[in-house]
Amino acid sequence: MSQIAEFGTFFLPGPTxxxxxxxxxxxAPMLPHRGAVFESLFARMQRxxxxxxxxxxxxxxxxxxxxxxxxxxxxCSPPGPVLALVNGAFSERFAQIxxxxxxxxxxxxxxxxxxxxxxxxxxxLASRSFAAVTVVHSETSTGALSALPPLVALAHRYGAALLVxxxxxxxxxxxxxxxxxxxxVLTGSQKALALPPGLAFGVASEAFIARASQGxxxxxxxxxxxxxxxxxxxxTPNTPALSLLYxxxxxxxHIAAETIEARWHRHAEMAAMTHAWVDRLTDETGQPFTxxxxxxxxxxxxxxxxxxxxxxGDAIVSxxxxxxxxxxxxxxxxxxxxxxxxxxxxxxxxxxANCLAATSSAIHELLAR
Numbered sequence: 001m002s003q004i005a006e007f008g009t010f011f012l013p014g015p016t017x018x019x020x021x022x023x024x025x026x027x028a029p030m031l032p033h034r035g036a037v038f039e040s041l042f043a044r045m046q047r048x049x050x051x052x053x054x055x056x057x058x059x060x061x062x063x064x065x066x067x068x069x070x071x072x073x074x075x076c077s078p079p080g081p082v083l084a085l086v087n088g089a090f091s092e093r094f095a096q097i098x099x100x101x102x103x104x105x106x107x108x109x110x111x112x113x114x115x116x117x118x119x120x121x122x123x124x125l126a127s128r129s130f131a132a133v134t135v136v137h138s139e140t141s142t143g144a145l146s147a148l149p150p151l152v153a154l155a156h157r158y159g160a161a162l163l164v165x166x167x168x169x170x171x172x173x174x175x176x177x178x179x180x181x182x183x184x185v186l187t188g189s190q191k192a193l194a195l196p197p198g199l200a201f202g203v204a205s206e207a208f209i210a211r212a213s214q215g216x217x218x219x220x221x222x223x224x225x226x227x228x229x230x231x232x233x234x235x236t237p238n239t240p241a242l243s244l245l246y247x248x249x250x251x252x253x254h255i256a257a258e259t260i261e262a263r264w265h266r267h268a269e270m271a272a273m274t275h276a277w278v279d280r281l282t283d284e285t286g287q288p289f290t291x292x293x294x295x296x297x298x299x300x301x302x303x304x305x306x307x308x309x310x311x312x313g314d315a316i317v318s319x320x321x322x323x324x325x326x327x328x329x330x331x332x333x334x335x336x337x338x339x340x341x342x343x344x345x346x347x348x349x350x351x352x353a354n355c356l357a358a359t360s361s362a363i364h365e366l367l368a369r
Contacts, residue, residue, distance in 0.1 A: 008351035013140050013302040013328045013342035014168065015190035015197045018247075022195065025250040026243040033242065039234035041249055046234070048252020052170065052193075052260055053185065053203050055177040058231040060224065061248075062200040063241040066167045066188035069200040070094055072222035073134075073163040073184045074101045076204075076212040080131030081106060083124055083160065085116045085146070088139035089332035094165060098134065101217075106130075112139075112334065113304075115146045115297045118154065125158035132161045132183075138169035138299040140191075141331040142292055143340070145173065145299040149180050156181070161208055167191050170201075171255065172267040172301035172344045183208040184224075189244065192267070192301050194345030195251055198244050204228070254346075267300040270343035270352050274303045277356045284360070285367055287311075292338055301344035304330065306337060311366055313339040319362035325355045 010017035031037050042061075049059040062068050074082065074097055082103045084095035087110040098105040108124050110116045116135070125133070133155045138145050148164060155162040161183035166175055170185070172192030177185055182205070189199035204212075204224055212218065213225045220226075226237045255263060274291075275298065281289045292304035307313055313330040316339045320327050330338035341359070343352050 008347070008354065009324055010326045011328075011342050011347065011352070011355045012326050013340045013344075014188070016192070016194050016342055016345035017347065018194055018196055019254075019346055022247045022251050022254075025246045026196070028243070028246045030242060033240055034235065041245060042234040042236075044249045045245060045252060046231075048249065048256060049201060052252070052255060053177045053201075054175060054179065054260075055203050057178070057203050057205065058228070060202045060204070060227040060231060061236055061240065061245070062202070062222070062227070063198065063236070063238065063244075064200050064222075065197065066165065066186055066200045067093070067097070068222055069186040069202045070097050070165060071101065072202070072219075072224050073186065074098050074103060074132070075217060075219050075222060076184075076208075076215065076224040077132040077161055077163065078211050079215060080129060083108060083130045083133045085121065085133065085135045085151075086110065087114055087116060087142070087144060087146075088112050088136065089141035090139055090165065090167070091134070091136040094134040094136060094163075113142045113144055113292045114294050115144055116151075118150055121151065122154055125154060125160065130158065130160045132163050134163045135165070137164050137166040137175070137185075138173060138301055140168045140302055141304070141334065143299050143302045143304040144293040144297050145169070146297070148175070148182065152180050152182060155183075161211075168299065168301045168344065171260070171263060173299060174264055177203050181205065189248065192344040193248075193251060193255075195247055196244060198241050199248065264300070266349075267344060269349055270347065271298065271300040271303065273349060273352060274341055274343055274356065277360075278303070278305055281360060281363065285363065287367065292334070302340055302342050304334065304338045304340045307339065311363070312336045315366055316359070316362060319366055320359050323358040323362060325358045327355065327359060
């Protein structure tokens with residue numbers, strides 16, 4: 001285990017850094033996934049994941065990326081058109097998935113870095129009948145955070161289900177699945193949960209699953225009705241990524257010890273530190289560095305920073321790497337115009353301060369050339 005690097009240098013917006021005890025948990029031996037020992041492990045995971053989702057509903061565990069459960073959400077939605085709220089690369093992916101599943105898809109596009117205007121959402125919903133509305137809670141490409149309660153209320157007012165991708169939201173920002181009456185919400189293991197990639201987790205309301213059970217074309221591997229049937233037996237429909245389940249159970253214990261409320265608060269503090277740092281960077285350099293996401297709609301887990309024309313995001317990422325830290329480049333059409341800092345998972349304020357100091361040093365050096 002000596003090859004595992006010391007924690008606190010990897011600030012990518014995903015996958016995020018994983019603590020040594022979680023990596024070591026994956027060394028546990030294999031066991032049958034249809035038996036009492038596995039069912040005990042799975043039940044332990046459920047007890048840990050339900051408070052993170054703030055739900056009394058079962059949490060589905062899929063051995064896939066979160067994209068798999070995005071497809072499941074579309075396939076298991078009631079028949080009919082889909083309204084896709086698009087404000088970045090990953091919300092565009094949700095729309096692409098809906099089209100790939102042969103759903104008629106209407107896109108309500110918002111400028112990257114912004115969130116959908118509620119009046120425009122309501123106008124779209126009032127214009128025709130939609131079966132579902134897709135939204136990315138925390139848009140990883142831009143760092144924008146959409147408020148979910150008003151979107152749930154609007155979707156339900158017009159008879160649509162709200163499908164939520166909270167891949168860089170859940171476990172880093174508040175998600176109240178039951179209180180907000182979310183129809184389906186999903187996340188990936190490799191973001192604010194601070195687990196290795198390879199698992200996706202989702203929660204569906206009872207009403208959503210009841211409607212899904214009456215539908216066709218749910219597919220096989222991502223059939224949420226089958227997930228619902230198996231989860232009550234503390235099992236998965238298909239062979240699970242067992243080593244990652246050991247890691248999940250261990251990480252759930254860690255999150256419970258911190259408490260989810262304290263975890264949300266720590267993430268908010270890290271976001272505030274990063275945003276203040278961007279302002280100082282502008283003052284120090286005289287160059288227009290800005291937080292890309294609009295004020296009032298910024299995620300606590302990832303910050304995209306707009307760079308001045310004299311620099312590129314890739315150049316900054318490379319210079320930071322030479323100082324022993326990993327940050328993210330811009331994504332999609334923002335690739336050269338931004339860099340991103342993933343302040344999520346188990347990172348601390350002190351660790352983040354070290355990363356930001358290294359990034360400042362790299363930027364000053366690049367500007368001096």
